[in-house]
Amino acid sequence: MLQGMIHSIETMGLVDGPGIRTVFFLQGCPLRCSYCHNPDSQKTCGGNLMTPQEVVALARRYRPYHQSTGGGVTFSGGEPLMQGEFLSQCLTLLKADRFHTAIDTSGFGPEKWMDSILTNTDCVLMDLKATDSETHLKLTGKPMTGRLPFWRRLQAFQREVWIRHVVVPGFTNNHHAIDALFHQACQIKTVEKIELLPYHKHGSEKYALLGLEDPLADTPAMDGPQTRQWEIQLMDRLAAFKAKQPANAPMVPKAS
Template sequence: MTGRIHSIESFGTVDGPGIRFVVFLQGCPLRCPFCHNPDTWDPKASVQYEWTPEQLLEEVLRYRNYIRNGGVTCSGGEPLMQAAFVSEFFRLCQSKGIHTALDTSGAIQDYTPLEYTDLVLLDIKPGQKDLSYLDHLETVGKPTWIRHVVLPGKTDLTELGRTVDRYSSVEKIELLPYHTMAVSKYRALNIPYPLEGVPALSEEELMRAKLSIKSNTSKELL
């Protein structure tokens, strides 16, 4: 079994606790208009690495001292498109005492890697109604951090705050401000930019979103 790996970040600081070795898996079934990684969408696109779980672990172990207080994160793309690979990679990581985090939208109902996942970073999209993956995480008691991209004009997060408050498995919420840094990637890929003309979220709007969610949840805000 090999994984199709778009790219690797060996000193990630924004995808889970501590310093992390982040693996961006190729392929995603969603087309979020604010996506800043459109180059990870096509599962058949050329990739930087095609490795077995063992080869990927070997690479991780080179950085072991740096990620001692962090771990590994599988992101994407959508890592659940390669769930069997992620599962085996996480199993190997845990056998070496390395913390594992899965950064997913939960759009694919595949729970295979959860057995070897210490933490799930679950992206909830603006306006998303289907929370069945979160329901499952709650059922199995998996520690979860919610991530949510805040778009300009969508800073009322009352509903999201109230919703996640009902889930005891949710430990933290992270709000990610929408930015326009991916525009050039879309141009290079010849894909029309879906949010053309929408400005990046301002500091003030981010603050408003934080206040809105804070007053509707008891969860820690990252």
């Protein structure tokens, strides 16, 4: 019987997709993000075992909240694509039961299940760790090219996409990185939202509890108002750009 490793569950999530959502955080991630606030979710063992049928049964308990708010079920992590077969089966069963589905992903995972996963996903929350290869390697320990198989599929995705990006002082808190983020977001025709998340220090205590070294111990928290200002500017630029595009035109802006 197929089972997935579940790191944790949030039954009334408000930030991982539209509406109130039941969020399943899956265990395991190939990245080692310096700002990860759940480093215990990175390892590929541990967590609680659940079958896809058990995932659906739990989600059904919160269906009234989903229906009244336009919510549904989100799979996050860790990196949910790393448990591709389990994720695919969960999404297939949830869509058959008329749930709105979302995945929060960095795009890193086996290609084998990506098409099935996207077929049964209503909203993709795409987490762009960095906009250039050097910074991506420094922040995550992995080359940016690892997301390309998923990114290419996302360019043909016909449903809603949110772009997410953590702004980290000394790495991505500059106009060049923010401008590059806009140009990458414009490669996806169905992007509806760009979310900039300011790096915070909330995960520092967890590193200490786990006996781990905090890679960004000397990095200050990102300024929230500045992050919000950039986010507003990005959304304004995105809206203006999309308004100028002819129907069926490729979403690729000219370099600035």
